[in-house]
Amino acid sequence: MSEPLTQADIDREIAELSAARAGEPADHPARDYAPYRSTLLRHPRQPLVPIKDPQASELSGPVFGVTDVTQLDNDLTKQHLGEPLGERITVRGRVLDRDGRPVRNQLVEVWQANASGRYLHQRDDHPAPLDPNFSGVGRCLTDDDGNYLFTTIKPGPYPWRNHVNAWRPAHIHFSLFGTAFTQRLVTQMYFPGDPLFPYDPILQSVTDERARQRLVATYAHDLSVPEWSLGYRWDIVLDGPAATWMEEGR
Amino acid sequence: MNPTPSQTVGPFYGYALPFPGGGDVALGGIVVHGRVYDGAGDPVPDALLEFWQADEQGDLRGAPGSLRRDPTNGAVLGRHGVDFTGFGRIGTDLDGHWTLRTVVPGNGYISVCVFARGLLHHLYTRIYLGQDAFLDSLPPERRRTLVAVAEREGVYRFDIHLQGDKETVFLDFG
Numbered sequence: 001m002s003e004p005l006t007q008a009d010i011d012r013e014i015a016e017l018s019a020a021r022a023g024e025p026a027d028h029p030a031r032d033y034a035p036y037r038s039t040l041l042r043h044p045r046q047p048l049v050p051i052k053d054p055q056a057s058e059l060s061g062p063v064f065g066v067t068d069v070t071q072l073d074n075d076l077t078k079q080h081l082g083e084p085l086g087e088r089i090t091v092r093g094r095v096l097d098r099d100g101r102p103v104r105n106q107l108v109e110v111w112q113a114n115a116s117g118r119y120l121h122q123r124d125d126h127p128a129p130l131d132p133n134f135s136g137v138g139r140c141l142t143d144d145d146g147n148y149l150f151t152t153i154k155p156g157p158y159p160w161r162n163h164v165n166a167w168r169p170a171h172i173h174f175s176l177f178g179t180a181f182t183q184r185l186v187t188q189m190y191f192p193g194d195p196l197f198p199y200d201p202i203l204q205s206v207t208d209e210r211a212r213q214r215l216v217a218t219y220a221h222d223l224s225v226p227e228w229s230l231g232y233r234w235d236i237v238l239d240g241p242a243a244t245w246m247e248e249g250r
Numbered sequence: 251m252n253p254t255p256s257q258t259v260g261p262f263y264g265y266a267l268p269f270p271g272g273g274d275v276a277l278g279g280i281v282v283h284g285r286v287y288d289g290a291g292d293p294v295p296d297a298l299l300e301f302w303q304a305d306e307q308g309d310l311r312g313a314p315g316s317l318r319r320d321p322t323n324g325a326v327l328g329r330h331g332v333d334f335t336g337f338g339r340i341g342t343d344l345d346g347h348w349t350l351r352t353v354v355p356g357n358g359y360i361s362v363c364v365f366a367r368g369l370l371h372h373l374y375t376r377i378y379l380g381q382d383a384f385l386d387s388l389p390p391e392r393r394r395t396l397v398a399v400a401e402r403e404g405v406y407r408f409d410i411h412l413q414g415d416k417e418t419v420f421l422d423f424g
Contacts, residue, residue, distance in 0.1 A: 028256045029370040036258075038368025041289035042412050046392075048373075048422035051384070057310055057361045058374065058423055062302055062337035065314030070321050079324070100251050107317075111266030119262040137266040139317075173260065175267060181302045182423040184363055186372060188257040205370050206255045214254050239253035241424050 005163035007199060010035050014204045021207040027239065029205035036201040037162050059241075061181040064107040064141060074140035076110075076152040084134035086115025086153035088229040091217065094146040095176060095236045097183065102146025103238060109139045109175040110150055117156030117170075126158050151229060157196055169196035169203065176236060183240035190216045191232070256372065259365040261296050268298065268341040269317055271328040275301065275338040279353035282360070282377060282398055282406045285346040289413030293346025297366040299410075301338035301350055308356025312336030354379055359396075364410060364420075373420040377408045388419065395419050 013035040021030075031043035051058075077084055095103040113119050113136060116128035120135050134153060142148050155170045171188040178184070190203065197203055206212040214237075223231025259267075286294040304310045313333035320327050329335055340348040352360065360377040378385055378397050385393050395418045398406035410418050 027253045031370055031373075033370060036368070036370065038258075039370060040368075041292075042294070042366055042368035044373065044413055044417055044420050045289075046417050046419070048420050049388070049392075050422045050424060052424060053384070055357075056423070057302060057304060057355075057357060057359070058421075060302075060310040060312075062312050062316060062335065063314050064317065067315050068317040068319065070319050070324050072324060073319075096251060098251050098253060109267060111263060113262075120265055121262045124262060135265070173257075173263065173266070175259075181361055181363065182374075184300070184372060185254065185256060186259045186365055187254055188260075202257060202370070205257075211252065211255050214252065215257065236254045237251045 005037075007163060007165050010163050010166070010201055011199070014201060018204070018207050024208070026206075026208045027211050029207070033201065033205040036205055058181040061177060061179060061183070064177070065105070066141070068107065069139050069141055074138050074148075074150050076134065076136060076138045076150065078151075079135055080133040082133040084114065084131050084153050086131075086134075088151070089154050089232060090149065090151050090223055090225060090229045091172065091189070091232045091234060092147065092149045092220075092223055093234040093236060095142050095148060095238065096146055097178060097238050098240065102144070103142055103176075103178050104144050104146060106142050106177045106179070107139060108142060108148045110137070110152075110172050112136045112152065112155040112172045113158055115153050115156050117158030128156070128158070154191065157194075162201060167196050167199065169194040169200050174236065176238060178238040178240055180240055183238040185236070185238055187236075188215065189234050192216055192219055256370060258367060258370050259298055261367040263298060263365075264296075264341055268339060269326045269328070271326075272339040273348065273350045274329070275303070275336065275350065275352035276334060277331070277351055279351065280404050280406060281349060281351055282408055283347065283349040284408040284410065286342050286348070286364070286366070286410045287346065287412065287414075291414065293342070294366055294412065295342055295344045295346055297342045297346070297364060299340050299342070299348055300363040300365070301352070301360055302363070303336050303352065303360040304355040304357050305334045305336065306353050306356055310336070358382055362410070364412075366412070369412070373412075374423065375410065375418050375420050379406065392419050
């Protein structure tokens with residue numbers, strides 16, 4: 001039997017890959033990032049095949065509307081009869097494209113662990129309490145300026161089995177649509193100053209320090225609601241073809 | 251502006267993203283189904299697939315309403331079946347299997363976006379249901395990974411291999 005993988009092993013791998021990829025600007029994580037062990041058998045080894053067809057279906061994408069969300073969907077603290085436990089927060093930001101244009105009236109979906117670091121999921125066996133007043137699922141449409149807003153509870157950090165004593169920093173999962181299917185993004189928002197950042201291979205898979213910082217929300221006192229909630233701001237920029245071949249398809 | 255980096259969908263999206271009828275883009279047409287496999291050839295039980303396609307006339311202006319909800323209790327009502335939304339979303343089952351019910355798109359292919367635990371950045375591929383110039387540009391052994399195989403009238407098979415000898419062609423839109 002092989003020795004159990006320790007945090008020190010993972011730290012060493014993270015440091016090696018950070019050094020090897022230092023100075024390489026990269027917006028997204030490489031899909032072959034071994035410190036996150038589940039990537040090993042789940043990344044393609046062949047290079048991606050480029051498509052530059054102005055008629056490509058992927059330059060358009062699904063749209064959503066007022067019938068796809070309800071008014072309660074963006075307040076994760078009001079989906080049950082009682083109030084969930086934890087630190088109430090509001091998270092606000094804008095969804096933009098690479099040219100800085102707002103992504104209007106498009107779907108934003110979130111999911112997260114509760115304040116104790118437990119997901120409402122049968123396969124989450126972390127022995128932390130479930131909260132009968134918290135499901136941890138929300139969605140909304142962006143407004144005409146690309147703004148989204150969620151009221152929720154600050155999620156707790158939680159252990160996972162990547163290696164011995166692996167802990168995920170607190171995070172909220174986000175799913176975003178742009179105007180093109182090529183702009184699709186699923187990502188995670190982190191909270192400023194979390195001491196778990198350096199130990200987490202999922203966050204560290206973004207080896208470019210400046211890109212990694214774009215995953216961390218900012219505490220925004222002006223977004224805190226007196227006697228109610230603490231405010232965080234997190235703006236999101238969707239990737240996608242910026243080259244002229246895409247504009248030809250419009 | 252610099253884009254926000256991707257992060258994995260993780261293992262726990264199942265109560266948040268899939269929705270009832272998510273794979274029923276349109277009824278009365280074709281069925282496309284298959285499995286998602288990892289590099290060891292094992293089924294991937296925690297992949298999430300999204301589909302985007304034109305209608306039978308090739309029109310890519312999909313209507314809203316894929317996730318239509320009941321404002322009384324928040325329950326998912328789903329598509330009302332009159333408008334074509336063009337969007338599908340399916341979480342693979344414990345056997346890595348998925349089933350899409352839809353119509354043959356007028357432009358010949360269905361776009362697929364693959365998310366999974368262990369996949370830090372989603373992947374795009376296409377399900378081709380007929381001939382295409384792009385397919386002709388690929389070597390034969392790679393080309394066949396993008397072509398749905400007719401199993402019987404109206405039923406097509408399309409497996410997705412994330413890695414390995416049968417690795418699916420994944421696309422880069424630059």
